[in-house]
Amino acid sequence: MEFIATLTCALFAGAALYINLVEHPARMSGGTELAVTEWIPSYQRATRMQAPLAVIGFVSAIIAWLSGGGATWLVGGILLGLVVPFTLMVIKPTNQRLMSAELDKRSDEARALLDKWSARHTVRTGLSLLALVLFIAAKG
Secondary structure (H helix, E strand, O other): OHHHHHHHHHHHHHHHHHHHHHHHHHHHOOOHHHHHHHHHHHHHHHHHHHHHHHHHHHHHHHHHHHHHHOHHHHHHHHHHHOHHHHHHHHHHHHHHHHOOOOOOOOOHHHHHHHHHHHHHHHHHHHHHHHHHHHHHHHHO
């Protein structure tokens, strides 16, 4: 289970970091309307990949902890697992507004929503990277 937790966490963290450092800045460089237009299918696809990775990583880390792997697996698992409720409670309203047919994709509001989304996505990236560091340290 330790390997699965570490692998799924690394995949999640790598994808999240790529989004922060490469994909989102690139989409924003094309202007707000293009960025919103591209963000919608990108986010939907990323969700289908990243949500299962976070859940599998969380469950695997908890199983590793319950199997005697040490508290580091519990803490790392909780950090990785937190990306799911954080997304549902904190980021989802922004996502819904960005996907709204009523949103003017050229507006200042759209730009502010994309900026807000990026900042909040950075939290998910940080949580997953911290979990990964803990998992790697636990494997020692």
